[in-house]
Amino acid sequence: MVSTRAVPNLAFRRLRGQRSAGEFAAAVRRSAREIGEQVACDARYIGRVESGEIRCPNYAYERVFLHMFPGANLADLGFSPRESVRGRGARPAAGAPPPPTSPLLVLGSETDEESDVLRRAFMTSGTTAVAAASLGLGFGGPAAAASVPVQRRVGEAEVSAVEKAVRQIRLLDDRHGGDGLYRRASQPLRRAYELIDSGTPTRRSTADRLHAGAGELAISVGWLAHDSGRFDDARSHYAEALATARLAGDPALEAHAFCNASFLARDTGRPRESVRAAEAGQRAARPLGSPRLLALLALREAGGRAGLGDRTGCEQALGRAHTAFGKGPSAADPEWMTFFREAELEMLEAQCWSALGDWSRAARHARRATRLQDPHFTRNLALYRAELTWDLARAGLMEEAAATGHRVIDLLDQVQSSRIRSMLADAATVLRPRGRGSVDVKDFLDRHAMSARPSPSGV
Template sequence: MSEPPHSKELPVRLLTDPVMIEACRARDFGRIFRLVKARAGIYPSMIARRCDLTPSRVGEVISGRRQLLHMDVIERISDGLRIPGHMLGLARRSWETPRNLTVTPREPSEQPVSVDVQLAEGLPGADVDSILALAAERHLSPSMLDALHSSITDYWRRDDEHGGEILRPAVVGQLRYVVGLLGGERPAPMRNGLHGIAAELARLTGWTYFDARQFNQARAYFTESLGLARAIDDRQFMANVLACMSLQATYEDKPGDALALVAAAQDQTRAAVETTPRVLAMLAMREAFAHATLRNHGATHTAISEAHTHFGRISTGDPDPAWVVYFDEPKLIVDTGIAHGRLGEAALAEPLIADALRREHQANHRGRAFHAFWLARTQLQRGKLDEACHTAMDALVPAAAVSSQRVAGHLREFYEQLEPFRQEPAAVEFESRLREILPGQVSGSPRP
């Protein structure tokens, strides 16, 4: 007797397990199927029936010899195994809505899926995934690499504007797609291009986890990115990834690790065929952050000076990699201010951060919020309570527009630093505004 449809739901403890959550986010169906088998007792043949797949196809996925990329297949897996849509980057599935809230469609419903599946199974030919894989093999070209690079640029833009949380499923899906393309025999330029794109996608994924303060996941993707860049000996990009990991270490309050990682990044640039002054300036500033976290004033000032010296050597014709173009003059200035701020040198930090903030692009919500909270912090350190609260209130709108736990963390730090001034009118006004715009960031009742 065949298994009744969906007779065995996935256990809640499996759906809430971080390993399962991460596998779903990455759309790693081999791992998902293995977890479902081990933790829910749903064997490959049962998975195949529930998801309208062939047993051989499920076996190939579990063994890592096949990837599932087509959205129709992903939706069938979500529905067949009762994995909530959001876990796989899908819209809410119809079965997730309670029956008493289900709206009867105005138009006649389509024929049950099972009828279409039965018809499809009766037809000869390859399955959809095989067709897509064949299409990718035959049409992979330099223009496709350009399109992938363009999508990465767009991801970063949207990350600045909205945060990376909602982008992550798409980025991870594209990462796994590109990694899947690395398996075949390709000319060296094409292979190197795919490795470079995969490295960028892995770094972007790591960055979205870092910005969400999910540091273990971030480190895993940064490490994957490092390996992909190493495979093509891209020393500059390896330095870039190590610099990201160094910055994360400062947030984890591991300044020794931060300094070691940025030193390793600088070693990579020395081994590179060519490294541009802009890359060196960015790395010197990350070194300044690490020293500042260690409260090493002399070394911080030396690193800041080196960053400005390298930046002064930038020329129009430099072959800067696309990933470092963000490090422009306003970024140099604001990072200089933040490094001084980390040392407690508020008088030096405030004018620098204020100048850079005036030049910040309006669409960069996270940058504007992040830097505004740093400015408010330095103003508060200088005893400028009214200015600090006004600056922080200006930061609330961009902070609300972007999903960033890093920004939220800086907001909470500033709010805690206001504790001695809670009864002051400026602090009361800021708290009232904060509760209005970002109510989830403050617990308890408003102060009288």
Template sequence: MLRRTFLTTASATALTTLAPVPEPATGASGRVGQSDVNRLAAQFALIIANDNKTGGTHQAEQAALTWSQRALHLQETRPASQRVRGQLYGLAAAFTGSALWAAIDGGRLDQAQQHLNDAVTLAGLSGDPTIQFRVWGHAGALYRQLGQYTNALSADEAAKRTRAARDPLFASLLHARTAVHHADLRDHQAALRCLDLAEAALGRVDADEPRPAWMGFYDSAEFHLLALTATTSLGRWEQAEAHAHQTLGNLRPALQRNRALTNAYLALAQLGQREPELAVATAHRIPAQARHGRTARLLNTFGQRLHIVAPKAPATRDWFEKEPL
């Protein structure tokens, strides 16, 4: 189903749902060139940086869509080489993918499904295997949030068929994501095998190999965060805690959203080991401005489990007095 959607979705889907926005950078008859592409790429880098800091806000989603519209407007209305047109489609797909990710992160799943349709179409038009890989990764994340775990695995298979997956860094990310999806299906053996494959591939990465800037998020810390996600789903609490500490020890300061997520997962892992005082102390470390989207949902789960595991503990009373989630 996923492969057929990628190959046959009409390009009109993306081009009609994203209304053109005037781009004032060039004259009405000006040819689109690499400088225009570079300006859009710089804006994409800002979108990525904002996502790393704040996560899936509605404002981030709308900003990404606006820039996607500008990229499409340029390629629709100005002369350009085929190479530049491909880059513009790729940037439109990248911006739309960021809107998709923001909607997923913020729990706006109806909007996310529309963004996915657009992003898949644009990625196909771009001919860029790295953008196609990125969109399929976001598709897997959306299907996971929808509880469609076998569709998430199918999205992983689609990503695996792209040329980008031959690069050990991309392969490692793919294996780690697949581990999460197997864990959601409670397939312990497959999930742990994929984590081993992800770690092995990460060890083969040539850091000097040129890669798209958006792939800069994936490193050892991100691997351990995905491993933390998988082992949490499997209820392997000691392993989950170990991965959480590995993530926090290697996480770059700019990745504030991931730090909040990791602490929420760590609190769950500590609670799973019947340490409510330690778990509550960890959860309290998460700043108020980070408590939205996935982090908020994890903290809601944490509160529910805390009430079940230690209903009369002083730490539980402290949590619900300060954090009425």
């Protein structure tokens, strides 16, 4: 059960001992440097952990804490499981009362198909069960098709259900990609907007959370569409999120929507639109105080400029991205940016050089991205290796490209992403005429041909 009240982390407080919060934060920063991590830990962050506001650290802090306290795990340090706090909904509204019964979305093993995510229902009762049904999170029967009554009161249970849907989609997308999730994720999105249209929030803070949650859900569903090659659907969902942000006066949601819209425009051959969206996102993001968000938006701009063949503009945007990224993480960083670490920066830079035709330089950055990538993000690991396969093939490094391509195929049972499969197919097309006489390349091409057969699931 997810409580809406912060529970003090007494175990972590005991570990601090007699040191002040500032002294302990300095020890955390020193430990981070010892293992090559970069965290912006200060007394305020330690206070947020000890108060229970931060229920689970991001991956960088996790590695640092486990380095500081060998043999301990996150539970020993007083933290909650990551699956229970993934996404925006991990931050409850201050002073919000707990729901009568909190929905529990049951996850199977990490090898379960994505198609199970919304079938594994919120097993609960009372008002929260009604909220789950209204979001289409049940399976079969009238609950799955339930509509929201006119002038229904919208409270904590309904908003929490929206936020939980966002967290669950992001968690499974990190592991498996978008193909199997997209159709099933569209239903809770529709229900979320029905709540906005016909519900009556009990207070302003609830209304703000509902709009933010619905907008983030639209972006998440848009990303699933993007990743699975449904570009028109993705464009529509991102526009829906942007409209929600504008109506709600939410600059953080606006910046996120522009960030994804820029990425989509780049991927669909509209580089000028990509640049404009990235610039608009940067304008929305500047007051938010997150250098990492500005870095990501500068990388989106760089990608658009690379698509225009504007090498100078691309290099300038990359320079701004590196400068902003170098300022380190911040408490203001949005929670959806957990994927944006140095590996992602290297990957996006690789894509810029690839678009500019500098294949060897692109391959250097893509290699670094694959080395740095956190294995928790299985989909991104497959994506980075697919990019590296393509860059190596174009650079004429055929055997290394084939070896890397095998490592992508190794992950395709876990990852369902049309985008990754398309990238791998492009690399195979480049290798085919160049790889005659190479046993390694032929083995890869044969294996790729087998893996490219249609999925039995039809998604």
